[in-house]
Amino acid sequence: MRLRKLLQKVVDNFYFKRTTYSIVTLFGLSILIFAIARVLPGDPARLALGPRAPEDVVERYRALLRLNEPIYIQYYYWLVDVFHGKLGVSLVTFRDVATDILEFLPATIELIIFTLIIDVAGAFILGVLSGRKPNSLIDNFVRIFAYAGIAIPAFVWAIILQLVLANWLDLLPAYGRLSLGIEVKRITGLITVDSLLAGNINAFIDGIRHLIIPSLSLAIGCIAQEARILRANLIENINKDYILNLYSHGIPQSIIFFKYALKPSMIPTVTVMTLDMASMLGNAFLVELIFNWPGLSRYGITAMLRKDLNAIVGVVLVIGIAYTLASILIELLVSVLDPRVKHKR
Amino acid sequence: MLLELTNLHVHYKSYWYVFKVLNGVWLRVRRGERVGVIGESGSGKTTLLKSILKILPLNGMIIRGEIKYDGKDILNLGESKLAEIRRREVGMIFQDPMAALNPVFKVKDQLYDILKYKMISEGRNPSKQELYDEALKMLTDVKLPDPERVLNSYPFQLSGGMRQRVMIAMALTSAEKLLLADEPTTNLDVTIQDQILKLIHNLVIQKNLSAILVSHALGMVYQMTDRAYVLYAGDIMEEASTKELFEKPKHPYTQILISSAPRLSSKGISEGIKGKLPDYRNPPAGCRFAPRCPYSMSKCNTIKPEPIELNKEHITCCHLYG
Numbered sequence: 001m002r003l004r005k006l007l008q009k010v011v012d013n014f015y016f017k018r019t020t021y022s023i024v025t026l027f028g029l030s031i032l033i034f035a036i037a038r039v040l041p042g043d044p045a046r047l048a049l050g051p052r053a054p055e056d057v058v059e060r061y062r063a064l065l066r067l068n069e070p071i072y073i074q075y076y077y078w079l080v081d082v083f084h085g086k087l088g089v090s091l092v093t094f095r096d097v098a099t100d101i102l103e104f105l106p107a108t109i110e111l112i113i114f115t116l117i118i119d120v121a122g123a124f125i126l127g128v129l130s131g132r133k134p135n136s137l138i139d140n141f142v143r144i145f146a147y148a149g150i151a152i153p154a155f156v157w158a159i160i161l162q163l164v165l166a167n168w169l170d171l172l173p174a175y176g177r178l179s180l181g182i183e184v185k186r187i188t189g190l191i192t193v194d195s196l197l198a199g200n201i202n203a204f205i206d207g208i209r210h211l212i213i214p215s216l217s218l219a220i221g222c223i224a225q226e227a228r229i230l231r232a233n234l235i236e237n238i239n240k241d242y243i244l245n246l247y248s249h250g251i252p253q254s255i256i257f258f259k260y261a262l263k264p265s266m267i268p269t270v271t272v273m274t275l276d277m278a279s280m281l282g283n284a285f286l287v288e289l290i291f292n293w294p295g296l297s298r299y300g301i302t303a304m305l306r307k308d309l310n311a312i313v314g315v316v317l318v319i320g321i322a323y324t325l326a327s328i329l330i331e332l333l334v335s336v337l338d339p340r341v342k343h344k345r
Numbered sequence: 346m347l348l349e350l351t352n353l354h355v356h357y358k359s360y361w362y363v364f365k366v367l368n369g370v371w372l373r374v375r376r377g378e379r380v381g382v383i384g385e386s387g388s389g390k391t392t393l394l395k396s397i398l399k400i401l402p403l404n405g406m407i408i409r410g411e412i413k414y415d416g417k418d419i420l421n422l423g424e425s426k427l428a429e430i431r432r433r434e435v436g437m438i439f440q441d442p443m444a445a446l447n448p449v450f451k452v453k454d455q456l457y458d459i460l461k462y463k464m465i466s467e468g469r470n471p472s473k474q475e476l477y478d479e480a481l482k483m484l485t486d487v488k489l490p491d492p493e494r495v496l497n498s499y500p501f502q503l504s505g506g507m508r509q510r511v512m513i514a515m516a517l518t519s520a521e522k523l524l525l526a527d528e529p530t531t532n533l534d535v536t537i538q539d540q541i542l543k544l545i546h547n548l549v550i551q552k553n554l555s556a557i558l559v560s561h562a563l564g565m566v567y568q569m570t571d572r573a574y575v576l577y578a579g580d581i582m583e584e585a586s587t588k589e590l591f592e593k594p595k596h597p598y599t600q601i602l603i604s605s606a607p608r609l610s611s612k613g614i615s616e617g618i619k620g621k622l623p624d625y626r627n628p629p630a631g632c633r634f635a636p637r638c639p640y641s642m643s644k645c646n647t648i649k650p651e652p653i654e655l656n657k658e659h660i661t662c663c664h665l666y667g
Contacts, residue, residue: 134403239402241445247400249459249519250431250466264449338449339499
């Protein structure tokens with residue numbers, strides 16, 4: 001009886017439910033992307049071996065990849081592989097896709113984490129500055145910055161920043177993850193973490209310096225959008241009765257603003273932030289290309305162009321997992337900010 | 346005289362338009378007096394109350410006029426002096442208790458801060474325990490059952506009546522001289538309305554507060570106030586002692602308003618007043634009621650009627666008596 005109750009509790013648990021749904025979603029996603037990758041025009045075996053390979057070699061390679069089998073048989077074999085921790089062989093690197101992803105993912109994750117730090121700081125500072133005094137001088141500066149930030153794509157920012165900060169002012173390195181001559185033993189694949197683990201402060205600083213321009217160019221668009229959302233919500237909320245009520249009791253303005261108006265205004269911004277974070281995994285490829293950053297987006301785009309079947313499926317699944325985690329994270333953050341969500345669940 | 350408003354003009358600005366809402370309103374509250382303001386929805390009643398405490402939304406602007414509270418000029422008072430008045434002397438009950446309580450904070454968060462700053466301005470530095478005791482006392486005063494649970498609840502976990510009681514408790518922490526009540530029962534069930542009204546009535550008498558009661562519930566104003574003002578489209582139409590206003594209304598608007606209120610003795614539903622409130626962006630130049638008034642004359646459309654003193658306690662703004 002007690003066991004049954006415990007079981008019931010686990011099944012009713014929100015995170016258990018969410019994880020179960022997520023697994024089903026990812027399963028569906030894998031079927032979909034598996035099919036789409038194979039429906040795309042072009043012969044993967046021919047592309048992998050090049051135009052000069054003799055036809056019988058290509059045919060044998062095709063048989064090796066089981067491309068002649070019906071698609072559900074192919075999917076079955078792929079799924080068996082997945083349960084053995086493999087994602088199939090890449091047609092470009094000729095290694096297992098899982099190994100490839102593990103190699104390229106940390107660079108992108110490091111980039112995204114750093115971007116997120118800049119993004120959160122920038123969006124909140126600018127949003128609060130402009131929301132505090134709407135239509136003031138500061139607000140108008142932020143407005144111009146935001147329009148530019150939204151209108152100009154990340155890869156253009158990347159080139160501009162590279163040109164100004166690295167080339168003209170020579171403040172920061174223009175590309176790469178580390179300067180020549182500095183090496184860090186790979187443990188997690190995140191250079192900042194690995195250098196700290198090795199106790200190498202110079203490498204840590206060098207890693208950070210390499211991160212600044214690429215993260216900044218990725219973050220600017222997000223900051224612009226999120227600062228505007230925060231501003232709009234702040235302005236809407238400070239005119240609400242629950243704020244005027246506190247004014248009517250003579251509570252200091254700073255407490256009203258930073259405690260009572262900011263918290264409910266943060267909810268939409270935090271939601272957008274988390275989604276932006278997930279989408280960066282797939283959208284960062286131009287920035288990764290420009291900065292010669294050995295990340296997952298770049299790997300994914302190469303896979304698409306070369307019709308590297310298993311790599312496409314693998315990368316899309318990783319992005320899918322990122323979105324699933326992001327949506328769980330959103331639920332978590334929003335339920336912290338807004339008690340109504342938690343209690344309705 | 347505790348509170349005296351003269352010739353108050355309040356506008357709301359949007360990006361394209363200016364909404365000229367209050368159009369030279371006056372209002373007087375003597376010490377210990379209960380004053381009512383009646384008028385239909387959208388006639389500027391809430392704006393009037395919010396102006397008194399200077400808590401209009403950002404786009405609301407007091408263009409002209411004077412607000413004298415206890416001899417002090419509210420509109421030219423420094424921020425700290427104004428805070429003193431807001432913390433210790435004047436309190437306001439908002440119309441919709443759901444909208445007036447912050448949805449993402451517990452009742453105690455909001456109530457503690459209100460109490461804390463009131464006590465600070467009394468020269469005390471309250472501890473958590475003092476705040477807790479005081480908050481519990483405030484909630485018990487408004488007859489809330491299980492005040493401890495209420496303190497630890499979020500507003501959405503309370504019923505409408507409970508929320509309004511919390512709202513009243515908050516207003517009473519600050520209202521030691523004047524209570525502003527903005528339609529305190531509009532958003533409640535009929536059965537709860539009566540309880541809340543009695544509660545406010547008892548508390549006002551018990552604490553000997555002056556009060557302004559704003560409402561479109563005429564019966565409530567009749568029962569609870571000494572004097573009443575009729576507000577229509579941002580203009581005072583008539584001022585009289587409550588008894589006289591209800592028994593011998595002079596202004597056509599007041600007459601129609603009072604006769605259109607449903608009564609148990611009347612058969613069917615009354616016709617109400619034809620037409621609707623004027624557009625505040627471009628209000629009538631003369632009497633703002635003229636477009637709907639059955640007695641309107643040509644000069645009503647062009648000349649704004651001046652207040653006419655019919656007797657010492659009865660003032661009306663209508664060309665019929667001029």
